[in-house]
Amino acid sequence: MNFLTNDKLLIVGAGGMIGSNMVQSALMLGLTPNICLYDIYEPGVHGVFDEIQQCAFPGVNVTYTVNPEEAFTGAKYIISSGGAPRKEGMTREDLLKGNCKIAAEFGDNIKKYCPEVEHVVVIFNPADVTALTALIHSGLKPNQLTSLAALDSTRLQQALALEFGVQQDKVTGAHTYGGHGEQMAVFASQVKVDGKPLSEMGLSAERWEEIKHHTVQGGSNII
Template sequence: MALSGRPKVSIIGAGNVGATLAMRIAEAGLADVVMVDIVEGMPQGKALDLSEARPVVLNDVTIVGTNNYAEIAGSDIVVTTSGVPRKPGMSRDDLIETNGKIARQVAENIKKYAPEAIIIQVANPLDAITYVIAEVTQAPKHKIMGMAGVLDSARYRYFIAEELGVSVEDVQGFVLGGHGDTMVPLPRFTTVGGVPLPEVLPKERIDAIVERTRNGGAEIVNLLKTGSAYYAPSASTFEMVEAILLDRKRILPVAAYLNGEYGIRGLFVGVLAVLGKNGVEKIWEVPLNEAELAELQRSAAHVQELVDKVNELKILG
């Protein structure tokens, strides 16, 4: 908790995702914000720019930019966005060695300065990097989660709404599994105006939307040429931060630690979970059929391969 009495959220990495998330939190008046980055002057400049917007958006939150990890002390939530983005032609998995080593350093500082914080991990490859953060910090598993399912589900819902020409508000659905090519959108649990998706769209159109969802990040990377998505990722992270700080008990798809749910153990994998003031308060198990469960377990097996790669590369030391 910050000295102001407001909650405190620290964001590690003041790049596009981190800075946009800071803006969303500040403009909502949700918490005081600290942005940490290794680049001298960059987090300070962005914090000053955001602070100068306060008379316009009318809030009194404190926004600090720093190169000093000690500033994260007392954080209620720490969001880790540090890492290099994908380039065209790269998969999220290609970032494992570089971003894994960055995550280890970040986690060591979280353990030192903010050991009580709830941690939301954003950098790719998300599920494996969340494992790195958990192993290094040794924080309780319910206090560690990865942001991916909210983002993947948002993309999925947008593509459906675009296809049908309806409001995104009236499309409900979610994506489970790892944040990558093996993610598992679930049309059977997707509704449009309360009507099951398979009754609204033919299978070939649903399959095309599922495939576009799996490639949603790469589509943006290929269009941008340099850098990757940040508006939707920051909005998705904000939804998780808000659910925790306001103890909203939201059921959201996040990379949570599984201890036997869906037959998966010892991995962070995208599932529905109840988010509140204690972090991941409950895994919300969905009654999957045999084919859906097989897809989810196949996705978890790919996450396990990435975790094995982390250990093979000796990222944890």
């Protein structure tokens, strides 16, 4: 296989569903052959490691650990889904206290063990706040850390595409603003459907409110 780089990629929370998918995706995309799986739950991350090994990707060096020093040392790229999952009936804000503590520890580990990291991606909820917390604790520059940014906008885009029976990429200008949570703002003024302004599509105010609610509550619909 040809890889984009040989640098170490660390997947934090690799024992979970999102983390394990990130491992497989990184290998299938040929990002790097050197991937470390890290999770505090040994049986989970061990199981993911075994599954990846049994896929028999050629020329790869996949390791796993529950030791943060071993995991973070030498990492040039990091993807973290290592927060507590959102459960039924919970809002993203309900996760705030616990996951911000996890994000702070995550940032501290970066600063302590891999301050030369190139880029970090944070994708556990509430992603805007956990990413900022990790950024502050890591000491990285803002352009070195990315958080989950487009999901709410693409949920709005999907809902409108389904509403009007068009391909999703035909809906443009579907943007949400503010926090990745219950207080996000959803606007219609810039939305176009197949080049036509949403205001000319005959969408009732009541239906628009339903679509907005679906966008804000999109995560709970999946749980």
